[in-house]
Amino acid sequence: MRRGKKQLNNKNVRHLITKLNPRSPISEQFKTIRTNLQFSSVDTELKSMLVTSSGPSEGKSSTTANLAIVFAQQGKKVLLVDADMRKPTLHYTFRADNRRGLSSVLVAETSLKDAVTSSDVGGLDLLTCGPIPPNPSELLGSKAMETMIANAQLEYDIVLFDTPPVLAVTDAQILANMCDGAIMVVRSKQTEYDAAQKAKELLEVGNAKLLGVVLNDREQKKGHYYYYGT
Template identity: 65%
Template structure:
């Protein structure tokens, strides 16, 4: 099956982890995030899409930047959004949103804190965040637990959309575990950097996990010759 491609533009470390959809909502890059949002919504017209997992085949392909900015544009649409940092090995959301990470997803999953007490509000209207919490020794086991299913069910009561940032597919099994729990999966690949075989292998692993692959964000793709191109930083 051919992968659908939602193009995004090239990155720069100076803007790494910036929420450009919030800071520069009228920029061409922000418009691209809104285009991805629209494509996702059109791809799921027959399904009530409540949760999206954002992943990549390998590291440094822009998944965390994509996930956080997608959370912003869904919130800007008026949806009540919960952004969850489920990358329990290399979390970044607490930096991106300037939040404490003393408690988070891991403390909820180990029943050390309640979801309602652990979620943090952000300055962005309609957008709340659940940071990763302390890095655990057993991320895959936590993500496959019944507690996560119960937590997600509770989140659906309060939120229109839940967006997960997860580790790369080829690195660990975490993304495959979550893919089976989410309504849709978005995979990020980096133009000129992601190996074609790696992307194909990641796609196969997601399908074997019964993920609903909504599409692929092609990150770092330059505009055609003679046109301006824009860039943003990614993890």
């Protein structure tokens, strides 16, 4: 049991590199991604974004968490939402209470204000998944979700959603239609081209504004930084 806890802690250290080592080359690349996102929205303000991937284990959750941190480090008021209501991880990563969260808000068991918790990163608040519901897709596509996003955008500069992989379930497609933009994560030497292309097409069917793709775990070459890696 102790060994398992130590492994989880080490994993979290790797996930939150922008918090633990904000001057590292990897953290700098997250800041570059942040800047590129801001340049992509010169004409329209990005208030809500989702992060997804084509399949599992491509790094979308750690990417979402680190992006939220670098936006908060810039002075933005940020809400990080765990919208992966099938395999939530946000409460593990930040060691947050998950007895209530997004699902609790969507079924009107609690208000958004009461479900949100603060993190130990200044400017960053968290909305965990909450109890896993039997109908995630229906909840994410509900009027209650639209209302939650609208209310969150009144309180925060950036609302960032971690969503399930596109090819696994329809959740990301559904949410993409409600957000200002979408980011897709692919993993070097793992994500197949056809899978990434299919995920892109499905997001476009969902009327997503695809802001860009984050390449995860690119091999570092001598004299060069990672584009992004964990």
